[in-house]
Amino acid sequence: MDMDALIDEICRRVQQKIQALENRTEDTKPAILILTPDHGTACHEMLEDEKLAECYRTECALLKEYQCSPADYEAxxxxxxxxxxxxxxxxxIFDSGYTRLFGQSILAGKKIYLVEEEIELYRYKDTAPKAYYGCLEASLEMLKNSGVTIASQSQIPDLILHGEPEEGVEPEGPSKDCEVPKKDESCVKEAVLDKRVITEKDMIDLGNNRVRKVTVGEKAILTDLAREYASKHRIAVLRRGTSSGKGHNL
Structure with a gap:
């Protein structure tokens, strides 16, 4: 084998290894399910969102012929x-792939984002009789009360990545007029996660093991649902510094 052929072969093998590593990284990302009732182009923006792709795999339920389970997706x-x-x-009434997966996702407690521009009811807001519109709107409110978030398509990637701002909630902190007793942290169970993307499942595993403090890498990414679970179950998340090795609250 001459030198040029040898170099080409080495480059080919290196490229194969790089591709294999990229595929492995992609497979370990949590997944987002894109749910549509029929073919269209509106969902392509979400499927191809670059920021979302850094942390998640996006999969189309329609391309899978709705043969998928909400349990396999984070949202x-x-x-x-x-x-x-x-x-x-x-x-x-779950009589189609679309309604079945939507309903199953609610029942499974999954986070659902409904694209505001894709809600047919809103088109009749100025023409429908108030009583009839209110009756249909009540069904929409019921979905919202069941955990469905309605937002414009442009807002949803940020909501998935960074969570929803809480209205009227001030950051918690000690009062200036009183002293807060320090907790005995000697028996607090701790853990370290070295993953690049921390998911809700990771937090659930920590919670099941009664971990109350977890340290993650400086550049680790916490998904919205992971943050929500940690906050709800009082799991302190600290980000490890690269220079001093000391952590700070996320």
């Missing part, structure tokens, strides 16, 4: 909410 982004689908989902 669902739904398009194409017709009035017919809204009524069926609200009353537990």
């Amino acid at each position: 669902v982004v739904a398009y194409g909410m017709s009035n017919e689908s809204l009524g069926k989902i609200a009353y537990g």
